[in-house]
Amino acid sequence: MGGSGTPRRPQTTRADRAVHRRLLEGMGFELIPLKNIANQAARLPAGATVSVTCSPAGTIDDTLDLCATFTAAGHTTVPHVAARMVDGEDHVDRIVARLTAQGIRRVFVIGGDAEQRGPFADAAGFLRSFLDRRPPVDAVGIGAYPDGHPSIPDGVLVEALAEKQAMITGAGLEGYLATQMCFDPGTIADWLAARRAAGITLPCHLGVPGAIDPARLLSISLRLGVGVSARYLKKNRLSVLRLLSPRRYDPNKLVAPLSAVADQLDVAGIHCFTFNSVEATEAWRQKSLARLA
Numbered sequence: 001m002g003g004s005g006t007p008r009r010p011q012t013t014r015a016d017r018a019v020h021r022r023l024l025e026g027m028g029f030e031l032i033p034l035k036n037i038a039n040q041a042a043r044l045p046a047g048a049t050v051s052v053t054c055s056p057a058g059t060i061d062d063t064l065d066l067c068a069t070f071t072a073a074g075h076t077t078v079p080h081v082a083a084r085m086v087d088g089e090d091h092v093d094r095i096v097a098r099l100t101a102q103g104i105r106r107v108f109v110i111g112g113d114a115e116q117r118g119p120f121a122d123a124a125g126f127l128r129s130f131l132d133r134r135p136p137v138d139a140v141g142i143g144a145y146p147d148g149h150p151s152i153p154d155g156v157l158v159e160a161l162a163e164k165q166a167m168i169t170g171a172g173l174e175g176y177l178a179t180q181m182c183f184d185p186g187t188i189a190d191w192l193a194a195r196r197a198a199g200i201t202l203p204c205h206l207g208v209p210g211a212i213d214p215a216r217l218l219s220i221s222l223r224l225g226v227g228v229s230a231r232y233l234k235k236n237r238l239s240v241l242r243l244l245s246p247r248r249y250d251p252n253k254l255v256a257p258l259s260a261v262a263d264q265l266d267v268a269g270i271h272c273f274t275f276n277s278v279e280a281t282e283a284w285r286q287k288s289l290a291r292l293a
Helices: 013-024 035-039 060-072 089-102 125-130 155-168 187-198 215-222 230-235 237-243 252-259 278-292
Strands: 026-030 049-051 076-082 107-109 139-144 174-179 204-209 265-273
Touching: 013 252, 013 278, 026 107, 026 278, 035 215, 049 060, 060 076, 076 089, 089 125, 107 125, 125 139, 125 155, 139 155, 155 174, 174 187, 174 265, 187 252, 204 252, 252 265
Parallel strands: 026 049, 026 265, 049 076, 076 107, 107 139, 139 174, 174 204, 204 265
Antiparallel strands: none
């Protein structure tokens, strides 16, 4: 799998299967503020961890409102906070107040795709202001880009990851990184091995698209602003070709190979991009768990 620094053993041992099962059992479900989000709580497993993204067409308050709905249904909620959607320092105060009132203990901070609405152009800028207020959270997640970013050079991404890790650990909080969409396990493993060698120690949650039809996956990605530029298509052509493959997409083709190196690279969980296809994704998860029993 991947380059010379990455382990190559196949995912065949009993230990690998146990890791695969552990990752699936603790999988978190990411939901998007689309029209069908209201009926998703009934399709989630009991007590699921649910992360709710920020829609560029909405507000961070909209995301927190949805988190309240999922909390009321018995789930653990993780709001995404898109830095570019934060209006200013007063808005940071209001976000902290809402997190406190709702008893939210974990947040996911990302730059976001929206037009910049205030002083924060990236996740690091917001995170600095947020942590200065000593928010009542236990853990902060941040995005990571094994396949690169359409508008940010790789070197800048690497520096930002180290900067955000230092801020989170310096605040005495737990942190984790969640990989953004990438369909090549070798690319993810090589990238993560390189980051570990460079001193990035935050546990990794694999960003894995759920059980969704490839055409629908591509369609939703385009609607959300993923892959709209020629630069993205050029830089991520292998991922796009995998999306367009006539064979049915199976998330296990990503999870299984990485289970074999999960302990070595500190892969601690799965952050599942459900694209609000929760029913099909949960059916896939349960079928996979039964197979691994």
